[in-house]
Amino acid sequence: MNLNQIHNVYFIGIGGIGMSALARYFQYIGKKVVGYDKTPTQLTDELQDIGLEIHFEDNISLIPADFYVENTLVIVTPAVPVSHSEWNYFIEREYNIKKRAEVLGIITKDTYCFAVAGTHGKTTTSSILGHVLYESGVDVTAFLGGIVENYNSNLIGSGKTVTVVEADEFDRSFLHLHPNVSCVTSMDADHLDIYGDAASIEESFREFAAKTSSENLYVIKGLPLEGNTIGVNNDADFSAQNIRIENGFYVFDVKTPTEVVQNVKFGLPGHHNLTNALLAFAMAKSYGVSNEKIIAALASFKGVRRRFSFQIREEKLVYIDDYAHHPTEINAVHQAVRELYPGKKIIAAFQPHLFSRTKDFVDGFAESLSQFDEILLMEIYPARELPMEGVNSTWLLNKIDNPNKKLVSKDELFTAFENSDADVFITIGAGDIGELVKDLKKALHEKN
Template sequence: MQEQNTLATLGNVHLLGIGGVGVSAVARLMLARGLTVSGTDAKDLPVLDDLREAGARINVGYAASNLGDADTVVVSSIIKDGNPEYDEAVARGLRILHRSEGLAATMEGHKVITVAGTHGKTTTTSLVAFMLREAGISPTFAIGANIASLGVNAEYGQGRVFVAEADESDASFLNYAPDVAVVTNIEADHLDHYGSVEAVHRAFYDFACLLPDSGLLICCADDPGSLALAVRMRRERPELRVQTYGFAEVADRRLSDAKPVGLRFACTLEWGSGETAALELAVPGNHNLLNAAAAFAVGLDCGLEPEAAVAGLGAFTGAARRFDFRGEAGGVRVFDDYAHHPTEVTAALRAARAVAGDGAVHVLFQPHLFSRTKEFHREFAEALSLADSAYVLEIYPARETPIPGVTSELLTRELNTAGRLVSMAEAAEVLASVAAPGDVVMTIGAGDVTEQAGAIVAALEKRLGS
């Protein structure tokens, strides 16, 4: 962990990529803490108007002169050498902080709750923040997605609790100083950064080691990596409080009797010496019951009564692009999900199967990153084969250049269900043509596949009527 920066040392702060969901969250919180804030983005995005209204000086288009009298520059991971403002900051010798370091500075004076994991961290962070706000605690929070239930992805609250999503993708979660840390799961991912599965596990261990002796580590007992971390920390740091949750018998907070109840999902949560609570969610799937169990544990640590915790969790309606309902036409429901790892795709499709009931499940999937597709194409094919039909778009490259021989065909030729490779131009019509009343259609992936959800609804209306 790097030395923590305090608000008093930052001076005037200039943020590069200020329109991005993560950097804009930092800007919101810095403005709320009374700092002088400016920033630049390549595009004039709607969020920039909100930041202008809050008092930030905003530029569209990068130029060295935009730095003005900045003392500190905050950057996202995508800002590199060659950006004129970044290069000017280096030339001036200004303090340059990663987005996570800027966020860490805004945590000053709070009880810090960080949520990490290969999957589920956005939803779990959102559940925690929403639950606490519903209970009147008024937390500050920063989340890596726009949250419909919260109305915003970052907010400065009146309480002393700070809830933050902790991103492991580039190991920047090691820049925080948490009092409570949640680890939803630990799996191989972001190997372009880490290089090996062992390095991923080491990073999560280092993350857990950031906790003070009085801290609390909350781990999922259903995930081998997370459970192994809990066991290790109990052995190495007996003074640290460690709690586990899950359907597994060994879990300290155990879930059981999970089932759909109408359009909701329910289970029984048991802990201690026979204490129980009935947990019922508006978001589907066992994976969300697990996320809620983690949030429940955080709530009790923050002083909530069990009844208040489950009530808040039950009122949560979801995070953007996490089993996000996008419309219905002709009796076919269309959902969109950000899943971009095989385990996430499996969880999304299992939830879709539960929602569909006797209907079929059809998926349009867009692989994200050449490196991830190369590493996990067989696992993706296995996950997609849970659907009745799976149609696959070409790889969304994001930050990567193509890898020779790595295309979506690596995945489609391993499918064990109906489906094929489709183009973006034909995707909506193809999915609409295979769906029947009572079915569920999902668009899945971290790229621009999300834009196809609305197109599929329109195509279904044309074919089946509204």
């Protein structure tokens, strides 16, 4: 497919985090961009603010009349139901319909492509890498799965030479990419509704890893893949050592295969974020970026919206919001917050994401949530799924080994936060709990 012949791009599911990065990109290169989504969100508001046409009704009469078959690309999210009338309109008229990953494959195949894969850490690692390359003067475009605070966007740069992409394992879509350099942050079981079992997920990651040579593959030490290894306080090829915390920042040395780079500064908490920063360090270095430029960019990276995102950071009140939706990610949030706030009372509100994921990892969720001082559990956010018999938040709540737990509605969550004597408040989840953050922040400020 030749993108030069495409004048119009129509998105079904334009409000998805990955889809919206593509929408920004196509608008930037001069295409007319129109899209549908089910409901307005902060993301769709931001897209409309930069001039994109978006509607929230599945109605074929809202498709522009000049979006002809020969000049229009249709990009569809996997979350759209087969009954969707706009999607069927395009299918029946034989429009060029692609998934996001296929389009990323087309855009990146003629560039020097960095691909970041892994069940956790993709968004943060690719955002750090995109920031480091952009700040270092590289001609880069980074397509990201989160809003980077430095740019207030999920698209960094507009370069034509180098691309950074998140390589998403969902429905094996990362196999559409053509990476020159890639990394794997983690290979935990997830998306078992697609893969069936952990062995199938591992096989898919192996297939992805085989797309680059082992010299151009960077992996967390311990993963069953051949490549340059990354780790914290161990004998990995790239290792963070002499780690300390100064004024809320990690300061550490990076041992590489050839040298020790001292006093690297990075502001995101948690050891998982140290490995994310190390992956970006190693990959940027492989492209020839100097140590000095990498160090300066790492120190200025502000983080990604909804990834351990400080909403309130005061001496007597802290509110953090995080996108974690897997037990390993919740453990990482807990480790980071305990390291930053030892001895403080921590209350966590969690909204499970997907019935299938809750069913597959219910014991892991219960164990990870039990570590907080108080747990507020919301109903499961279904996203693309229909309910499953017996799979609900009451079932998960009963497995949490902590007496300070309760099931809450959205309204009850506000009341619980307002009445709590906790020092640190956290909201966790990949569903629409993120839409409550602004109002929760306001309520907590008013309470104090």
